[in-house]
Amino acid sequence: MTKILHVAIVDDWEASRPFGEYEVSTRAVPFVDAGFVHATTVDRLPEVLGRVYGSLQLPLVLIVLDVEELQAAGIEVVLEPEPRVLAPLPTAGPAVVTELPLERDGSGAWQSPQTLP
Template identity: 35%
Template sequence: MARILHIAFPDEWAAAQAAGAYRMSTRGTSLDDGATFIHASRFEQVGATANRFYADVSQPLLLLVIDTERLVSALCDEDLDGSGTTFPHLYGPLNLDAVVDVLAYERGADGRWPEVSPQAVS
């Protein structure tokens, strides 16, 4: 099973469960707002992504662990900024049954969002 991660706020995940699908693209933007895809990361990308885009967030976050084989919407691996690094992008809503685990994600003792290893999730 190939897995990717999406950083989520707890209230947005709860709303998705009530609605039947997750539609948040990234922090503060959803597919309903005109975003074309949902941002995701591989395990080795999560810490850097969180520290770049969630640096000012003090509340704990969630990591949605997604089984890519269960996805209904199209998944593409893309380098949109020309940096040479690709990220997984989900073009459409995230079906809830593709989320195989939900992990609490909290800052480390050093104040930074930590890296996540696949072994920590298995």
């Protein structure tokens, strides 16, 4: 299983659930404007959290995605140079491995989870 990660604002992710699709590319950028959903890898997550979300005070959730399950659902995924999902994300089903709330450390920086499923 190849996993990629997407950082979402909790309110955006929860608001998408009734529709079955999450249509946000990244912070303040809708899918319709970008044409894809930004994703990242485990090793790049700290950089994304700091650079893109460092100043954000809203709660975040880390969405762990299974690339093969996305592709099985007919959703194209590009892995290089940065992971991108070329369709809105499903909010449930086998492609969504797990959702992990993100927290800040003592200095106020977003923390990467210690382990991922």
